[in-house]
Amino acid sequence: MSAKLTPAVFLDRDGTIIEDRGHLRSPSEVVFFPDTVRALQRLHAHFRLFVVTHQRGIADGIVSSAEVARVNEHTVAELRRRGVVITEVYCCPHRRDEGCVCIKPKPYFLEEAARRYGLDLARSFVVGDHPHDVVLADNAGATGIYVLTGHGAKHRAELPECKAVVPGIREAADWILACREWRLRENDDPGLMTRAADILRHGGVVAFPTETVYGLGAAAFDEKAVARIFEVKRRPRFDPLIVHVSAPEQLPLLVEEVPAAAQALIDRFWPGPLTLVLPRTSAVPDLVTAGLPTVAVRMPRHPVALELIDRAGTPVAAPSANPFGHTSPTTAQHVHDQLAGKVDLVFDGGPCSVGVESTIVSLVSAAPVLLRPGGLSVEDIEAVIGPLGKALRHKRGAAPAPGMLDRHYAPRTPxxxxxxxxxxxxxxxxxxxxxxxxxxxxxxxxxxxxxxxxxxxxxxxxxxxxxxxxxxxxxxxxxxxxxxxxxxxxxxxxxxxxxxxxxxxxxx
Ligand SMILES: [Zn+2]
CATH class of the missing domain: 3.40.50.11030 (Threonylcarbamoyl-AMP synthase, C-terminal domain)
Known part of the structure; x- marks a missing residue:
């Protein structure tokens, strides 16, 4: 790999950086998403940017190539005015049955850009709201990021294996920049990820980044490893921990059943800052659940967290990586400041993008209950499953699963x-x-x-x-x-x- 090669981000146009309003004929129809300019400004500092768009309306005679060209020129000019340079716009005007070389997911445009601008496609990304964009990335040896704006939510079921599913362009930028941080760390410290996963597999404790805060992780089924989390945090009490998974397919290890409401939330908001409380399997140690018959689970929206869980080959139980009573850490430096020498490894993955803990919803009883507000808004959740009940605060207080404290395991024997x-x-x-x-x-x-x-x-x-x-x-x-x-x-x-x-x- 030559040091001169540049990484790039290839952006789909409609539904990814601007609203999808059908076949656009005129610049006046271009509406940027509110997050687009800021997201592209952040990416522009480290990546060459391209737009790759499919405009079948030209072949179908719905729009002219001149109209499409004017819309593209306007889009590029608007971004340039805000300091974002789009190096080139690539546009396929064909129908699929024309058998052209350039239609997505063929990597034609990406390979041409790589030759012309000296790009390193292995360090590049494709962002789009159609499964073709993710396949395009795979075909070019790049990394695909799928956004749920545009057609994204509608076509998600057709998506091939891809963990990088994000609400929109802003979180796509977060993901890409987190991957960049990770690569920089691996360059400084080759084998970092492998080592971190080995530590988890052998009962160690690793501080790692998620999109909310840094977590203090241990293999979820290893009780002694989980005990070390409480030791490091100096918690005066066993509270339930959140178990982090790298895919919804791991849920059967942890939970007895996934009710329809939970599945709807998973389909819409995972990976992301939403923790679900569900009836647990007997395989989950009591120390993870504080003796509750339920377990709190989430899939974090962070490339390092997901890769770490995958490589460790186990769900990872993790509270925030700070001593009890201290503020939650959103950078690796916070973790070092508070826990230096107490954990086996601190994986620096850059700053956390959300910065507040996940929202926790219990789906144990018929009516879903909000247990903790957090990084995903109640309004977003209620739009999917209807009104959330409020948790009753228990007077013995302060468990992350309040209202369920009376169901903690206590022996029947005096x-x-x-x-x-x-x-x-x-x-x-x-x-x-x-x-x-x-x-x-x-x-x-x-x-x-x-x-x-x-x-x-x-x-x-x-x-x-x-x-x-x-x-x-x-x-x-x-x-x-x-x-x-x-x-x-x-x-x-x-x-x-x-x-x-x-x-x-x-x-x-
Ligand atoms: Zn084409």
């Missing part, structure tokens, strides 16, 4: 939490189970014993906590006594969970 250093034997009457923090002092006096971590490893204790409580609960005991763990690091979250399990029945 649980007594011992004071630190208190001997468990004093409570032995009837069939008693012991939830020991470390090795049990006198195991024979208990009907059942569960040890959270024999050597006092808090990460292991956190990973075992929910399972140990469930196993004791299944033994039909008269009561469970639980030893607290040291009240530091992850121990605070473990003790918080034990205290809440021991609390009097709800209604207190």
């Amino acid at each position: 649980l007594k939490l011992l004071d630190r250093g208190e001997a468990p034997g004093a409570h032995v009457c009837g069939r008693v189970g012991l939830l020991a923090s470390q090795a049990a002092p006198c195991p024979s006096s208990f009907a059942a014993v569960e040890v959270l971590s024999a050597n006092g490893d808090l990460r292991e204790a956190a990973a075992n906590l929910f399972g140990a409580m469930r196993r004791l609960d299944a033994r039909g005991l008269d009561c469970i006594v639980a030893e607290p763990v040291p009240d530091s690091g992850l121990g605070r979250a473990i003790n918080d969970r034990l205290r809440r399990s021991a609390a009097p029945a709800r209604g207190d």
Whole structure:
């Protein structure tokens, strides 16, 4: 690859940078999308820009080539006035049955541009609102970005395998610039992505960019890895984590069913800043869901996040990559400032484009409920599935799934939490189970014993906590006594969970 070759962005015209209003005859019919100029200004700083448009109306005799040329000239002139240079406009005037060389998705125009302007097509992008634009990118060895403006939403089902599906030109620019940042990092640090994925596969914790904020990720089915997230964040409580997937096809691993309303939201807004709360499968660790019978899932709209999940070969559980109570990080520098040395790798993918957390909607009951406002507006969601109910704030507060806190897993068996250093034997009457923090002092006096971590490893204790409580609960005991763990690091979250399990029945 020669250093002199330039990357380019090839833009479809109608439905991508200007509104699709049928066959345009005159400049007065050109209406730019509100985001077009700013998006192209951002791209123009790093890429050569081209327009590639198919104007079949010429072959059909609906518009003349002179009319199309005037519309194109006007479009280019308007952009130039705002500082955006379109190097060339390529226009195919043919019908498909004419068998021309230039019709999409044939890569003819892209290859011609590459020869003429010295382009590196492997580092170039095609943005369009028709599946042909994405296939065109594939055929030219470039990367396709599919926008949902124009005909995009209507033809999405015909789209071949493509994760870069974005609401419009602005998010297309975000995606392209994120890919550029990623390539720059890989140039500085070859094998970065492979290493990050290996770390996740082997139980490590990686901070990575999404379109909302930087996430602190671990393999979602690895309880000890998930425990490390809480340790690094110094959370005093186990809250449900959002599980990130790289495709909706991964959902059956995580959720029992996808209701019609959820499917409608997925079809419209994934990838994107929308988290869905759905009934979980038994494969999802309790530590990920905080013992809830539900799991929060989303597909992030960021090339690094999606590639990382794909390469790790597992959904990734991730809260925001900041210590508890600190502001959410929207750059890798924020993550370094707050968590330097505590995570195995910080993947710098540039600044996050949305910058606020995802919107969370629960689809567990018949009526969908808004659990947290965020990066996708309630109006957009309601336009697809109708009015959202509001979550009731629970007085014990502040779980990301408020209103469902009373469904957290708590043992049916009465649980007594011992004071630190208190001997468990004093409570032995009837069939008693012991939830020991470390090795049990006198195991024979208990009907059942569960040890959270024999050597006092808090990460292991956190990973075992929910399972140990469930196993004791299944033994039909008269009561469970639980030893607290040291009240530091992850121990605070473990003790918080034990205290809440021991609390009097709800209604207190
Ligand atoms: Zn043609």
